[in-house]
Amino acid sequence: MDRFDAIIIGGGATGAEVARDLSLRGLKTVLLERNDLSSGTSGRLHGLLHSGGRYVVKDKESARECAEESKILLEIASNSAHLTGGLFVGISKIDDPEFRDLFLQGCRECNVEAKELSPKEALQMEPYLNEDIDSAFYVNDGSVYPFRLIVSTALQASQLGASIQTYSEVIALHKDDETVTGVRVKDHRKGKIYDLYADVVINATGVWAGEIAKLADIHIPITPSKGVMVVIDRRLFTRVVNRLRFPANGDIIVPHISTAIIGTTSVSMEHPDQFPVTAEEVDEMIREGAVLSPFVEEARMVRAYAGNRPLFGAEPGEEGREISRTFRVLDHEIRDGVTGLITITGGKLTTYRLMAEKTADLVAQKLGLRADCVTHKTKLPGAEEHDLDFSEIAKKLKIPWLLADRTIGRWEAEAKTIFNYMEENPITRLTACSCEYVSNAEVKYTIDKLWAYTLEDICKRTQAGFGICQGGLCTLKLAHQLFEYSKNKEISDIQKAIIDFIEERWKGTKFVLWMNQLRQELLNQAVFSCVGNYDQLYKKILESRK
Amino acid sequence: MDTTYDAIVIGAGMAGLTAARKIAEVGKKVAVLSRGLGTTNMSTGAIDLLGYTQNKLVSNPEDEIRSFVRTSPRHPYAILGNGDDKKALEILKDSIQEFLKITKMAYVGDTTRNVVLSNYFGTYRPSCIIPLTMKNGNLLEFTDTKLMVVGIRGYAEFNAKFFAKSLHHTVNSFFRQNTLKEVVPKEIAIPSLGKDKEITSIEIAEALDTEYAFSRFLEQLKKSIIDIDVEIVVIPAILGYKNWVQNHTILEKELGVPVFECLSLPPSVPGQRLQQILENAASDVGVEIHRGIQVLSAHIENNECKTLETIADIYRQTFEADVYVLASGSFIAEGLYFDGKKIYEPIFNLPVHSPNRNNFSERRLESGKHSIAFAGIQVTETMKPIIEKGDEITNLFAAGSILANYDYISEKSGLGVALTTGYRAGMNAINKL
Numbered sequence: 001m002d003r004f005d006a007i008i009i010g011g012g013a014t015g016a017e018v019a020r021d022l023s024l025r026g027l028k029t030v031l032l033e034r035n036d037l038s039s040g041t042s043g044r045l046h047g048l049l050h051s052g053g054r055y056v057v058k059d060k061e062s063a064r065e066c067a068e069e070s071k072i073l074l075e076i077a078s079n080s081a082h083l084t085g086g087l088f089v090g091i092s093k094i095d096d097p098e099f100r101d102l103f104l105q106g107c108r109e110c111n112v113e114a115k116e117l118s119p120k121e122a123l124q125m126e127p128y129l130n131e132d133i134d135s136a137f138y139v140n141d142g143s144v145y146p147f148r149l150i151v152s153t154a155l156q157a158s159q160l161g162a163s164i165q166t167y168s169e170v171i172a173l174h175k176d177d178e179t180v181t182g183v184r185v186k187d188h189r190k191g192k193i194y195d196l197y198a199d200v201v202i203n204a205t206g207v208w209a210g211e212i213a214k215l216a217d218i219h220i221p222i223t224p225s226k227g228v229m230v231v232i233d234r235r236l237f238t239r240v241v242n243r244l245r246f247p248a249n250g251d252i253i254v255p256h257i258s259t260a261i262i263g264t265t266s267v268s269m270e271h272p273d274q275f276p277v278t279a280e281e282v283d284e285m286i287r288e289g290a291v292l293s294p295f296v297e298e299a300r301m302v303r304a305y306a307g308n309r310p311l312f313g314a315e316p317g318e319e320g321r322e323i324s325r326t327f328r329v330l331d332h333e334i335r336d337g338v339t340g341l342i343t344i345t346g347g348k349l350t351t352y353r354l355m356a357e358k359t360a361d362l363v364a365q366k367l368g369l370r371a372d373c374v375t376h377k378t379k380l381p382g383a384e385e386h387d388l389d390f391s392e393i394a395k396k397l398k399i400p401w402l403l404a405d406r407t408i409g410r411w412e413a414e415a416k417t418i419f420n421y422m423e424e425n426p427i428t429r430l431t432a433c434s435c436e437y438v439s440n441a442e443v444k445y446t447i448d449k450l451w452a453y454t455l456e457d458i459c460k461r462t463q464a465g466f467g468i469c470q471g472g473l474c475t476l477k478l479a480h481q482l483f484e485y486s487k488n489k490e491i492s493d494i495q496k497a498i499i500d501f502i503e504e505r506w507k508g509t510k511f512v513l514w515m516n517q518l519r520q521e522l523l524n525q526a527v528f529s530c531v532g533n534y535d536q537l538y539k540k541i542l543e544s545r546k
Numbered sequence: 547m548d549t550t551y552d553a554i555v556i557g558a559g560m561a562g563l564t565a566a567r568k569i570a571e572v573g574k575k576v577a578v579l580s581r582g583l584g585t586t587n588m589s590t591g592a593i594d595l596l597g598y599t600q601n602k603l604v605s606n607p608e609d610e611i612r613s614f615v616r617t618s619p620r621h622p623y624a625i626l627g628n629g630d631d632k633k634a635l636e637i638l639k640d641s642i643q644e645f646l647k648i649t650k651m652a653y654v655g656d657t658t659r660n661v662v663l664s665n666y667f668g669t670y671r672p673s674c675i676i677p678l679t680m681k682n683g684n685l686l687e688f689t690d691t692k693l694m695v696v697g698i699r700g701y702a703e704f705n706a707k708f709f710a711k712s713l714h715h716t717v718n719s720f721f722r723q724n725t726l727k728e729v730v731p732k733e734i735a736i737p738s739l740g741k742d743k744e745i746t747s748i749e750i751a752e753a754l755d756t757e758y759a760f761s762r763f764l765e766q767l768k769k770s771i772i773d774i775d776v777e778i779v780v781i782p783a784i785l786g787y788k789n790w791v792q793n794h795t796i797l798e799k800e801l802g803v804p805v806f807e808c809l810s811l812p813p814s815v816p817g818q819r820l821q822q823i824l825e826n827a828a829s830d831v832g833v834e835i836h837r838g839i840q841v842l843s844a845h846i847e848n849n850e851c852k853t854l855e856t857i858a859d860i861y862r863q864t865f866e867a868d869v870y871v872l873a874s875g876s877f878i879a880e881g882l883y884f885d886g887k888k889i890y891e892p893i894f895n896l897p898v899h900s901p902n903r904n905n906f907s908e909r910r911l912e913s914g915k916h917s918i919a920f921a922g923i924q925v926t927e928t929m930k931p932i933i934e935k936g937d938e939i940t941n942l943f944a945a946g947s948i949l950a951n952y953d954y955i956s957e958k959s960g961l962g963v964a965l966t967t968g969y970r971a972g973m974n975a976i977n978k979l
């Protein structure tokens with residue numbers, strides 16, 4: 001059973017959506033992701049559901065796409081995409097006042113709805129805004145939580161028969177003359193290597209697309225463009241706030257649950273795997289963020305992270321022209337004379353559905369399949385209508401109402417499955433993470449149904465460990481759950497999962513450690529190392545596993 | 547309220563309360579000012595002297611501390627003896643003896659022998675002066691031992707199955723082969739605390755102080771042990787706040803096997819017991835403990851601290867004494883403060899020693915490599931903060947985790963340094979008076 005209609009490489013938003021799209025068209029697919037779902041750029045983004053406003057002046061094509069796609073996502077992915085609304089504000093004496101007219105004109109041309117506000121109105125809507133603004137617009141920006149968006153997408157694909165294989169890296173392409181016939185996969189969890197074959201192989205590896213293409217001796221001009229983001233401990237704004245100026249560093253703040261994220265930058269990198277955060281970049285984000293709101297400086301920095309955008313360079317014949325930042329579907333049969341391989345790269349998270357649609361259209365054409373795209377009218381699991389009422393559930397299951405409320409907030413209709421677990425087994429009603437109100441049942445759900453194999457996987461899906469304590473008190477409790485519910489786990493696997501998790505979180509926190517965040521970190525280190533002795537034992541644990 | 551004292555101690559942790567008690571014992575009038583609870587209250591309650599040097603498990607802390615005088619002369623333990631290793635050890639031993647006395651023998655330990663204890667993670671670590679309830683958990687004394695571990699339904703912080711697997715693997719693989727033969731997990735419910743409800747260590751400990759809940763607990767334990775031939779029983783650290791020693795004795799007698807509590811995470815019941823012991827001992831000799839008072843600044847004149855400005859809610863007050871002990875803890879307790887650029891000591895604005903510009907290591911778990919852990923106040927051999935010539939404060943002493951040049955997390959020495967330096971600072975304050 002190693003034959004599929006299509007093999008999709010890359011478990012970001014695009015790859016997962018290609019799997020969903022093709023599955024909805026009735027094809028048998030397999031999705032291969034070398035790490036966890038959304039561990040690439042899709043999990044390292046700003047989380048802005050673009051109304052298009054950001055691009056109306058410099059990249060009209062992208063602006064149009066975003067305007068249309070963001071509307072669709074609010075319909076089909078209402079559990080992970082939210083319309084927060086957004087403001088564009090011009091800061092007096094800093095931002096070029098002439099940009100205002102360009103912006104208005106661009107919005108008109110690209111069908112991006114924008115409503116002008118007086119500075120006073122804007123300040124009433126967002127009291128923490130810098131008071132020195134001289135122009136403001138309202139747009140339909142939103143926020144998106146990529147981890148749940150992508151697992152829901154994969155969940156629907158798998159319900160339709162797709163095979164979702166994470167921690168499975170493509171290490172070679174099988175080629176028969178100039179036809180790609182399959183892939184060689186390394187399973188990092190089981191340490192096995194195996195082969196898969198299909199009619200079409202789809203390279204949806206985003207910024208890594210050039211690496212996969214290399215395996216077929218094809219060159220794709222992609223420059224990784226790094227962006228840095230800083231998370232602060234308060235929501236500051238209820239809407240997305242953008243600077244009204246030519247896009248530059250640190251000019252957007254996106255509210256995210258109880259936090260806000262300041263971003264971002266744009267720096268060309270040598271290699272897609274390279275996205276270090278430097279202390280200078282963090283300082284710059286805080287400095288620029290403080291121009292939008294002086295309260296940024298008082299906030300506690302929770303975390304910093306970065307990702308690489310896949311910037312598609314000029315194709316032969318395109319050199320020298322200003323190229324759109326929109327996506328590319330590459331038909332390698334036409335482009336390079338290699339059949340059986342299609343690459344999709346570039347774009348934004350906001351346009352992932354459209355990217356997948358265009359890709360799937362090409363696949364359908366190649367396979368002679370007559371089936372239209374239906375992803376724009378097929379809701380994701382969880383996005384269906386439901387009548388779950390947190391107070392009723394809290395009463396019935398005897399759980400804190402906040403736990404019921406937050407669970408529904410995260411999973412909407414899918415929360416039913418979690419409440420069923422609680423009903424069946426009362427012990428799963430206990431909370432694993434008390435900062436974010438995540439129950440054992442929810443953790444079990446991600447392990448049973450959503451391909452969570454590590455602590456980090458669990459936390460990305462549930463937000464456990466992302467709260468105030470940053471995992472200090474819940475790491476052990478989450479490890480208990482991983483131990484209880486994952487299959488065939490050796491205790492040394494769990495210990496390694498603890499170590500990996502502690503180190504993974506460190507990558508984000510070590511740049512923002514001062515004031516209260518430093519106190520929290522030292523307390524967490526005391527828990528892991530002073531009490532748990534993990535500082536002395538980690539080497540032994542890792543060595544013993546080799 | 548009278549606000550004039552012979553001595554004022556800032557901070558009510560292990561260091562501050564030890565210093566205060568020492569000074570009050572010779573008949574002086576002493577106040578402790580403390581904003582809130584510090585790290586002592588969060589600790590596992592087991593007093594580490596020195597668990598590791600150069601990432602090696604220390605078996606005899608005295609030997610290692612003796613050599614510190616040569617190898618790490620700036621370590622607080624070396625400073626205790628002012629270059630004389632015998633003196634350092636003498637102070638160490640005296641302070642421990644006195645500590646054991648104030649616990650009314652609820653603590654045990656020997657400064658020449660570390661013990662190795664287990665914790666909620668199901669791993670092991672060394673410690674030295676420990677609550678009686680942990681005495682039977684010394685893994686050094688186990689050979690092919692069959693343990694039973696008891697979890698409590700609803701108490702999610704401690705998972706008996708996980709603990710059993712993890713401890714068995716970790717101890718036998720990394721500590722010493724054949725230490726544990728088997729670790730059998732069991733779970734019991736304490737009926738009076740409700741079924742399937744989430745319960746905390748604090749709730750369990752409070753309940754076990756009552757005879758009703760304790761007898762139920764004992765009953766359940768007896769039942770669970772009936773058909774297993776275990777040699778030792780390990781429980782989470784929940785045996786009560788008031789009756790823990792007595793409860794422990796009854797358990798061992800009724801079950802007929804040794805029982806021990808393992809080291810817990812905050813909020814930690816044994817840490818809270820330790821805080822209580824220290825506060826009671828200080829109050830017994832007349833120390834006035836003022837809680838909820840934050841010291842804001844000090845008034846210095848002619849190289850002497852004259853008064854302290856404090857705030858409690860919105861009430862400001864001035865306190866005055868002849869000598870002062872600064873035991874306000876490290877970053878967690880806010881004795882030190884880092885704004886992203888510089889580390890401050892906020893009350894006296896003392897110079898803070900910070901060894902390296904790079905505060906943190908690449909790896910989070912890299913022991914002893916986070917240089918911020920070594921930051922703090924450097925002191926002279928009489929425990930006076932080292933300040934530039936001309937600006938010295940002659941009636942100020944410092945002790946505890948605010949001191950520089952040691953990393954308690956990696957070497958496992960937190961409460962030991964706080965106890966010994968607090969003791970030493972107290973003695974020196976007496977001399978000054």
Ligand SMILES: Cc1cc2nc3c(=O)[nH]c(=O)nc-3n(C[C@H](O)[C@H](O)[C@H](O)COP(=O)(O)OP(=O)(O)OC[C@H]3O[C@@H](n4cnc5c(N)ncnc54)[C@H](O)[C@@H]3O)c2cc1C
Nearest residue numbers: 010012013014034040041042046048170206227348349350
């Ligand atoms: C800093 C920054 C901020 C951004 N902010 C926003 C925003 O606010 N809004 C927005 O709409 N867009 C934003 N974007 C853009 C958006 O994140 C990306 O366009 C989008 O996530 C790309 O998704 P993808 O699925 O194409 O690629 P990815 O998410 O990168 O997916 C590719 C996957 O392929 C996997 N892979 C690679 N090699 C292999 C292999 N050999 N075998 C198997 N798997 C492999 C990777 O692990 C990865 O998971 C931002 C991007 C950056 C960098």
Ligand SMILES: Cc1cc2nc3c(=O)[nH]c(=O)nc-3n(C[C@H](O)[C@H](O)[C@H](O)COP(=O)(O)OP(=O)(O)OC[C@H]3O[C@@H](n4cnc5c(N)ncnc54)[C@H](O)[C@@H]3O)c2cc1C
Nearest residue numbers: 557559560561581582584585586594841875946947960961
């Ligand atoms: C989770 C954890 C577990 C630990 N486990 C162990 C262990 O098992 N064994 C061990 O030996 N050590 C352990 N430690 C370390 C140990 O707890 C500390 O090293 C020790 O308690 C420090 O004592 P201290 O008296 O110096 O400071 P603290 O106990 O922190 O006391 C400082 C006091 O100063 C007060 N204060 C601060 N600023 C002001 C101000 N401006 N005005 C008034 N008051 C102020 C605080 O409120 C507090 O009362 C652990 C630490 C943690 C965090």
